[in-house]
Amino acid sequence: MDFIDLKAQQRRIRKELDAAIGRVLDHGAYVMGPEVRAFEAALAHFGQAKLALSCANGTDAVVLPLMAWGVGPGDAVFCPSFTFAATAEVVPWTGATPVFVDILPDTYNLDPAHLELAIEETLKAGKLKPKAVIAVDLFGQPADYPKIAQICRKHGLKLLADSAQGFGCTLGGQHPLHWADATATSFFPAKPLGCYGDGGAVLVNDQGLWDVMDSLRIHGKGTDKYDNVRIGMNSRLDTLQAAVLLEKLKLFAEEIVLRNQVADRYARGLTGLAVWPKVIEGGVSTWAQYTIEHPDRDGLAAHLKAQGIPTAAYYPRPTHMQSAYVDFPVAGGHLPVTEAKAKLVLSLPMHPYLSHVDQDLIVEAIRGYGG
Numbered sequence: 001m002d003f004i005d006l007k008a009q010q011r012r013i014r015k016e017l018d019a020a021i022g023r024v025l026d027h028g029a030y031v032m033g034p035e036v037r038a039f040e041a042a043l044a045h046f047g048q049a050k051l052a053l054s055c056a057n058g059t060d061a062v063v064l065p066l067m068a069w070g071v072g073p074g075d076a077v078f079c080p081s082f083t084f085a086a087t088a089e090v091v092p093w094t095g096a097t098p099v100f101v102d103i104l105p106d107t108y109n110l111d112p113a114h115l116e117l118a119i120e121e122t123l124k125a126g127k128l129k130p131k132a133v134i135a136v137d138l139f140g141q142p143a144d145y146p147k148i149a150q151i152c153r154k155h156g157l158k159l160l161a162d163s164a165q166g167f168g169c170t171l172g173g174q175h176p177l178h179w180a181d182a183t184a185t186s187f188f189p190a191k192p193l194g195c196y197g198d199g200g201a202v203l204v205n206d207q208g209l210w211d212v213m214d215s216l217r218i219h220g221k222g223t224d225k226y227d228n229v230r231i232g233m234n235s236r237l238d239t240l241q242a243a244v245l246l247e248k249l250k251l252f253a254e255e256i257v258l259r260n261q262v263a264d265r266y267a268r269g270l271t272g273l274a275v276w277p278k279v280i281e282g283g284v285s286t287w288a289q290y291t292i293e294h295p296d297r298d299g300l301a302a303h304l305k306a307q308g309i310p311t312a313a314y315y316p317r318p319t320h321m322q323s324a325y326v327d328f329p330v331a332g333g334h335l336p337v338t339e340a341k342a343k344l345v346l347s348l349p350m351h352p353y354l355s356h357v358d359q360d361l362i363v364e365a366i367r368g369y370g371g
């Protein structure tokens, strides 16, 4: 059994993928070829955005808006710690400081009340200027954007949705960009919308912001090819990956429905056996992960492994407790919810093509664990 079965999807569209890759090999425009523009347009349309800008990976997709907004030394960027390290990692790249904020115990996403506290604390300390908030759509479900956006407006902060795991998620039918100034996503193969290598994108509604990021992703290019107007980077999505993504995007809406069916079936099977984060009211998750809590997480993982069921712990060590991050500020001194969840979480196999047979096996194996 696979934790994420990418081959089942490939079997469905192998012919289309071969043809799409063949077209790129024929025209030979491997960098910024026509598929890149076509994919950006299709992605923006899917994400209810005016514009999308593709780039080399999801990490760059998180940093590009920060760079474009001029986030830099002396600035505070508020973000959760219960996420993949890339969310906070890019903040020091700009010279700014990540300030870690706790999550809600029911959704695992940014706690708006704790965010307020973090901003107040930072203002009171007077060392850093609050500049931006990065909200993460953890495991695929939307953060509480209406509340977070209201706090951002009150304090004049930019709001970035790190939707690397959650691209395609909605709240009240709206994508995160409805509230955020920019949405970042990743096309790492295991993500709900993944390519066959690294890739990422930023979705925005502001042409000016898109233009600056377009310059940043190509070494700070200006209108004159030999006059770079800002310090940028090399962060382009390969044409081959755009060609693959164009085919995968055609299935994506259907796959989100299938993922929700798998999640609903888990919920029915596991009721009374485990608890798991609940999706915010009005939210639709893309279920990048299906995660349960168990007091003996490691014991359960070993029990499942012995029966051929792969699992993963996301995330056993919160970012603020990792070696490279221990000196950055933590709102309120520690993050009790984050620290507690890190000890409990176990993610189960999850993908749109998980069979009923395999799912029943997983549920029965969990039922059979005596602890």
Ligand SMILES: Cc1ncc(COP(=O)(O)O)c(C=O)c1O
Pocket: 057, 058, 059, 060, 062, 083, 084, 086, 087, 136, 162, 164, 165, 186, 187, 188, 198, 199, 200
């Ligand atoms: C929440 C989050 N942010 C950012 C990233 C970075 O994406 P990538 O691996 O494509 O650089 C990831 C992916 O692993 C992620 O899960």
